Amino acid sequence: MAHSATRKRSRVRRVDVVQKPSGTFHPRVQKVGPEHFGIVAIDCAKARSKWMLADFYGNVIVRPTLLAHNRPALEAALDQLRQAIRERDLKDVLIAVERTGRYHRTVQRAFANAGFDTRVVHPFATKQFRQPADPGNKTDDTDLAAVHRAAVSGFALVEAELDEAWVTLRLLIRHRRELVRKSAMLRSQIREHLDAAFPGFAANFADLWDRDCAWHLIRHFATPADIQAAGLDGLSRSLDAADVRFQRRTLETILTWAEQAAAPDLATAARRRFALALDDDLVQKAREIQAIERDIAAALGRTPYVLLLSFPGVNVVSAADFAGEMGPIEHYANSRAITGRAGLRPSRYQSDAVDRPNGPLVRCCNRKLRAAILRVADNLIKCNHHFNILAHQWRELKKDPRHTHVKVALRFCRIAYQIVAGRQVFHHPCRQERHYVLAKLMAFQREHDTGSAESLRDLQAALEQVPVREHRAEAKPLHEELNTIQRGGRRGPQLLGDILPIVLARLGVGDVQSRASGEEDPA
Secondary structure: OOOOOOOOOOOOOOOOOOOOHHHOOHHHHHHHOHHHEEEEEEEEOOOEEEEEEEEOOOOEEEEEEEEEOOHHHHHHHHHHHHHHHHHOOOOEEEEEEEOOOOOHHHHHHHHHHOOOEEEEEOHHHHHHHHOOOOOOOOOHHHHHHHHHHHHHOOOEEOOOOOOHHHHHHHHHHHHHHHHHHHHHHHHHHHHHHHHHHOOOHHHHOOOHHHOHHHHHHHHHOOOHHHHHHHHHHHHHHHHHHOOOOOOHHHHHHHHHHHHHOOOOOOOHHHHHHHHHHHHHHHHHHHHHHHHHHHHHHHHHOOOHHHHHHHOOOOOHHHHHHHHHHHOOHHHOOOHHHHHHHHOOOEOOEEEOOEEEOOOOEOOOOOHHHHHHHHHHHHHHHHHOHHHHHHHHHHHHOOOOHHHHHHHHHHHHHHHHHHHHHHOOOOOOOOOOOOOOHHHHHHHHHHHOOOOHHHHHHHHHHHHOOOOHHHHHHHHHHHHHHHHHHHOOOOOOOOOHHHHHHHHHHHHOOOOOOOOOOOOOOOO
8 A cells, every 4th residue: 555755854943043042141131221231351361361341332341451360360350340330330240251271260260259140252253253343453452352242142151060070070081081092102102112122023912012921021031032042941930930921832932933033123222121111101001091990980870871881882981981071961951962062963054045954064063072972882883783783784885984973973872861861771672681780880890900898889879870660670680790709600809799788788679580581671
């Protein structure tokens, strides 16, 4: 039977006002009158700023004045502003601060703490409002005039406030990312010096950075000829004396390489010394990364974003990276607000009959949030069966890999919003089994050697975010882990044996029977 297909209509954004929604204050101007509404424009720099007060029409009340970034100067500026408000009978005042790195934060906090409505103007807006009025003339005074014009046009925007916990999480994930970037640079530098001093040595190991055997030999034998001269017995004695684990076949492979190794470059001793020094720096950064990741896991467990661990393909670091750049989920009305802030939408050019709606991704966006979402999308393509199949299908259709990553990122944002805003765990409509939040968090703690007290604290904090209806399902893998420990199925110290009974008691469930694969989680 034939059926008519309905054409999907594209969503059209309704324009109620010309100004940015977060920059509208014109009803306040209408209420008090433009001549009684003051706008303070502030152009910030590193050590000092410049500010000016004018009414809504642009009539200057307080001429451009320098403002040092210290307490006496800020208090004097506030007193001068209050005096001008009384003398000119201003009924309402708006503070417009131009964003300048982080140097504007000092002034922004001072005026906000004094009770004024303090907003931020992007430098792009300042530039666009300055160039038509003062082409080729950029001064602090012309910038102040441009900040005023931008504020009047609705480009002085309200920023969502973050408390200390969210700011700390954001700093942790960004510092970790910087340490990872520096570690990658160190590895490249180490490989360069190592290949010059020991040509081809790194090829003997699948993972050079996790092999204590390799670095012990580099530290105790200066050249490939020294390794060859030591022989199998000499290498074995050296490794045994340092209590370094190794396999005999590995040493045989290294000796074969040493016999056939090419001649090293000049200044071999210096290159070897540099490689070892850089490796010490790399090891230190690895310790710092591990310590920061423990703090990240603790901070994540106190946010609803920890529920993303139930999503297959999302780990602790990815969830924390996404959470730190997102901030509170209450700041977003829906998933489209997330993708809009991240700039995961095509740019559009339209003029008369010309309409190009599917251009490249928009350039003005929160780049760090976009990068965090795309990193999660990359993990999902590799580790999530559903998205792996989708990516394979799109690859067969000759889709651009960038198209694939953006499509997966958009779907992740929709799912993540439902999980975090709805305070629920992941349930796939195709019955793909979810992961368990507490079990995944516990495995992360075990890998990072988290202490028992810290592990229990973090697990209890995460438990408060898990819906009560999911407690029984979350208890099942914990019971299995406890049974394995009690049977002696795990080697080494088992701090989890003391933690698991406490967590299970907090879950409020007794013995949990294992269920068949594919059976629905209890509601």
